[in-house]
Amino acid sequence: MMSVLKAKNLKKSFGDLCVLRDISFEVEKGEVVAVIGPSGGGKSTLLRSLIDLEKIDGGSIWIDGDPLVENGIYCKPAKIAAATAKTGMVFQHFNLFPHLTVRKNLELAPKLVKKQDFKITTDDCTLYLNKVGLSEKADSYPRELSGGQKQRVAIARALMMHPDILLFDEPTSALDPELTVEVLDTMKQLARDSMTMIVVTHEMSFAREVANKVIFMDQGVILEEGPPEQIFFNPTQPRTKEFLNSILKGQ
Amino acid sequence: MDFSVMFQQLCKGSLVTMQLFIIVLPLSLILGILVMLGARCSIKPIRWFFEFYIYILRGTPLLLQMLILFYGLYYIPGIGPHLVITSRSFACTLAFTLNYAAYFAEIFRGGLLAVDPGQYEASKVLGLSKSQMYLHVVFPQMFRVALPSTANETITLVKDTSLIFALGIEELLQNATNIVNSQATFVPYIFAAIFYLVLTTIPSVIFKKLEKKFDF
Numbered sequence: 001m002m003s004v005l006k007a008k009n010l011k012k013s014f015g016d017l018c019v020l021r022d023i024s025f026e027v028e029k030g031e032v033v034a035v036i037g038p039s040g041g042g043k044s045t046l047l048r049s050l051i052d053l054e055k056i057d058g059g060s061i062w063i064d065g066d067p068l069v070e071n072g073i074y075c076k077p078a079k080i081a082a083a084t085a086k087t088g089m090v091f092q093h094f095n096l097f098p099h100l101t102v103r104k105n106l107e108l109a110p111k112l113v114k115k116q117d118f119k120i121t122t123d124d125c126t127l128y129l130n131k132v133g134l135s136e137k138a139d140s141y142p143r144e145l146s147g148g149q150k151q152r153v154a155i156a157r158a159l160m161m162h163p164d165i166l167l168f169d170e171p172t173s174a175l176d177p178e179l180t181v182e183v184l185d186t187m188k189q190l191a192r193d194s195m196t197m198i199v200v201t202h203e204m205s206f207a208r209e210v211a212n213k214v215i216f217m218d219q220g221v222i223l224e225e226g227p228p229e230q231i232f233f234n235p236t237q238p239r240t241k242e243f244l245n246s247i248l249k250g251q
Numbered sequence: 252m253d254f255s256v257m258f259q260q261l262c263k264g265s266l267v268t269m270q271l272f273i274i275v276l277p278l279s280l281i282l283g284i285l286v287m288l289g290a291r292c293s294i295k296p297i298r299w300f301f302e303f304y305i306y307i308l309r310g311t312p313l314l315l316q317m318l319i320l321f322y323g324l325y326y327i328p329g330i331g332p333h334l335v336i337t338s339r340s341f342a343c344t345l346a347f348t349l350n351y352a353a354y355f356a357e358i359f360r361g362g363l364l365a366v367d368p369g370q371y372e373a374s375k376v377l378g379l380s381k382s383q384m385y386l387h388v389v390f391p392q393m394f395r396v397a398l399p400s401t402a403n404e405t406i407t408l409v410k411d412t413s414l415i416f417a418l419g420i421e422e423l424l425q426n427a428t429n430i431v432n433s434q435a436t437f438v439p440y441i442f443a444a445i446f447y448l449v450l451t452t453i454p455s456v457i458f459k460k461l462e463k464k465f466d467f
Contacts, residue, residue: 051376081378089376095369099391099467108387109377141467161377 002065004029004165004196005050005087010059011072012045012220019045020056021220027165027213030194034207034228037217038243043200046217047167050198051087052080063087064164085113088163092170094150096142102129102153103138106160113161121160128156132186148179152186166190168199204247208232216240257430257439264426265446268412271340271422272450275347276405282348283355287363290356301356308353314414317346321418343415347408354404362397363389395465402458406451423447 005027012020019042027033035043048054050061050068058072061083067075068083075083097105106125110116129135132152142150151171158166168187172180184206190197191210201207207214207228214231216224216239224237235241289301308316321342324334336342366389374384394401416425427443430436 053372053375084376085378087376089372091369091373093367093369095367095373097370097373097388099395099465109379112383112387113378113380143467157377 002029003027004031004064005198006060006062007046007050008060010046010049010056010061012042012049012054012056012058019220020049023059023217023220023222025215025222025225027196027198029164029196031196031213032191032211033198033213033215034211035198035200035215035217036202036204036207036231036243037215037223041217042220043217044169047089047169047198047200051089051167052084053089085161086164087167088158088161088165089167089169090151090154090158090171092173094142094147094154094174096150096154096157098142101139101141102134102145105142105153106157109157110160124160128159129153131159131189132156133182146179147175148182151175151183155183155186155190165196165198168197168201170200170202172201172203202247204232204244216243218243257434257442260426260430261423261439261442261446264421264423264443265450267415267420267422268409268450271344271347271412271415272409274344275351276408278344278348279351279408280355280401282352283359286352286356287359290360291363305353305356308350309357313346313350313411314417316350317343317414317417320346339418339420340415343418343420347411351404351408355401358397358400358404359393361400362393362395365396366392391465395467398458398462398465402455402462405454405458409451409454410447 003026007026008024010020010023012018023042023046025033035046037043045054049056050063052068055074056069056072060070060072061068063083063086066079066083066086068080069075074080097108100108103125106128107121110121110124111118125138126135129138132155134149134152134156137145137149137153142153145153155166155171171187172183175183180203184203187197187199187206188210199206199211209228211228213225214228215222216231216235216237218239224231224235224240231240232244235244286301286304289297290305292298292301321336321339324336325331327334336345370388370392371384374388379388412422413424415422416428421429423443423446427439430439
């Protein structure tokens with residue numbers, strides 16, 4: 001199998017604070033990877049570095065074989081753009097464009113960046129709004145939507161660029177508990193469609209049910225990774241056990 | 252004095268006022284955006300220049316700036332005599348534009364700060380270029396936030412036009428004063444007030460409409 005994303009020896013510090021120490025992992029096509037671990041463990045920083053929202057200090061990232069950064073040296077802007085164009089991202093706080101309708105939120109980037117044919121863009125828009133179950137909201141503004149609906153629009157917006165891999169940064173953390181289900185269901189649907197995903201999450205049930213691989217991160221290192229059965233039912237690291245106990249007690 | 256003559260004088264004055272307003276408003280808005288971008292430029296000397304520009308233009312009276320532009324340029328050693336502005340109305344237009352651009356720059360800067368950082372990140376991960384991001388995502392949201400302050404500043408501009416009497420240009424208030432002095436009647440001032448109210452009502456109605464339209 002070919003790996004869609006490969007990260008090797010990633011290092012990153014904010015001043016004296018080391019947030020990523022020597023992180024390496026691979027994601028294969030169609031895989032759903034859940035990244036779990038305590039807050040401040042570097043999960044979000046890792047995810048954000050994969051789409052060039054954070055610059056790493058050392059290490060390499062390849063997306064579909066194309067380098068974003070090699071041995072800590074970033075590629076030329078055009079190459080970075082080419083690599084990150086294969087990656088989509090869904091944020092904790094949705095980051096929809098508030099001045100545009102749902103339809104225009106979806107169509108903005110394909111029109112501007114891909115200069116895509118108008119017909120294809122509108123067809124895509126209908127297709128993906130259908131997929132997230134929000135066809136009837138095409139002409140609404142983001143402020144008229146619930147949090148769960150906003151996040152589903154954000155997912156549809158990311159899909160419009162046909163990414164090979166989709167990154168989720170705590171996609172349900174800003175939602176009321178009763179609204180997380182609809183977003184998680186949408187993500188499960190994507191997983192069934194063989195979308196490659198990396199999901200930073202606190203939703204252990206999602207990680208357990210949907211992920212093919214779970215990565216447990218703490219203090220800037222991957223302490224443990226493996227299939228969910230192993231991480232959740234047979235963790236080898238005491239730190240993993242401790243974390244799972246504390247979080248499962250809470251849920 | 253005949254009532255219609257008085258009215259004519261005031262109309263003539265308000266035409267001058269409107270002319271200045273209509274030229275200065277778009278020019279200073281555009282210049283304001285450029286100054287704001289300059290004051291946020293990552294190249295330090297450029298940023299310092301525009302920050303200094305805003306500091307000077309906001310920190311001194313508009314009246315003084317007008318006087319310096321018209322009378323003062325001559326005294327700049329060496330190049331002064333080549334810079335002299337001979338047209339009074341041009342000096343006024345220039346002074347107003349430069350001054351209001353500084354204010355608009357600050358208003359837009361405030362609007363820009365109100366745009367959520369997540370908007371930049373969303374634009375970036377979708378692959379938008381810098382100019383596409385500013386044009387389609389950031390500026391529309393910035394203008395929305397800046398609208399009420401821009402409306403305020405626009406109304407101030409209408410009233411500030413009365414300052415150009417200092418360069419001897421006959422505008423609305425100056426014409427009213429002339430009639431008050433020669434005819435010993437206070438009525439022209441009341442008419443002038445009504446004229447100003449009409450002139451300020453137009454932009455405030457337009458801005459209210461804009462605020463409604465951009466209520467997202």
